[in-house]
Amino acid sequence: MARGKIQIKRIENATNRQVTYSKRRNGLFKKAHELTVLCDATVSLIMVSNSGKIHEYISPSTTTKQFFDQFQKTKGVDIWSSHYEAMQEHLKKLKEVNRRLRKQIRQRVLGECLNDMSFDELRGVEQEMEGAVEVIRKRKLRSATEMNRNLREFDARDDPHYGLVKNGREDYESAFGYSSNGGPRIFA
Structure with missing residues (x-):
């Protein structure tokens, strides 16, 4: 008995959609593993389901970091720099808030740092x-x-x-x- 062709469109039934996702995900992971073993290829798969769960496969011979480093080198992009810069800006703001709060504590609790304040302050x-x-x-x-x-x-x-x-x-x-x-x- 031959399998019939299916029309590629969104499956409306949520249960059927989840079962299909799970089966096809496992099939993709199996194919990725076969490519890794047969062809000595470095393969990485990252899948995010509609419920937000992350499923990933990475070739056993490499790590995720190594894979992304190789991707960056090959493509000539730095995927971490913008995130690093945003984190540095956020850190700078937090340090400034921390500095101001410490100064306020010294002024209000300990009575220190009052000499450099104006009359209005x-x-x-x-x-x-x-x-x-x-x-x-x-x-x-x-x-x-x-x-x-x-x-x-x-x-x-x-x-x-x-x-x-x-x-x-x-x-x-x-x-x-x-x-x-x-x-x-x-x-x-």
Whole structure:
């Protein structure tokens, strides 16, 4: 029985599409392996499914880095330079932010680096500090009020006789394990 020709178009059924992708992917990887073994070729396949999974095959005799280095040399392009430059710019920005934050910490927490600030900058730092103190005071007051309210609720629920022995002598003696005759009470 001969296989029929199929029309090359997107498979609408998601399950059938996934099964076809998996089978054909495995077939491609098998062919890539055969090319590597039979022809001593360096083969690399990178496939990304519609779900975002990456599948790759690289000839056992090479690494991914070696393959891309050979690709760059053959094509005369540098695929890493633009990415490297972008990372260097990002690093420069992060270092500047870090430097400014460290300076602010030294100014606000330790009181250092204030000599090189202008009057307006000092006034701004002072206003920020006053605002921070106000926020802290409000939070402290709210916390103290909440603790007070919790204590009052606890006192209201607390039994005034909790943990105390009733007024009778018998209860007192039984609580401490003594009998009326003054000797220790023996429990059986």
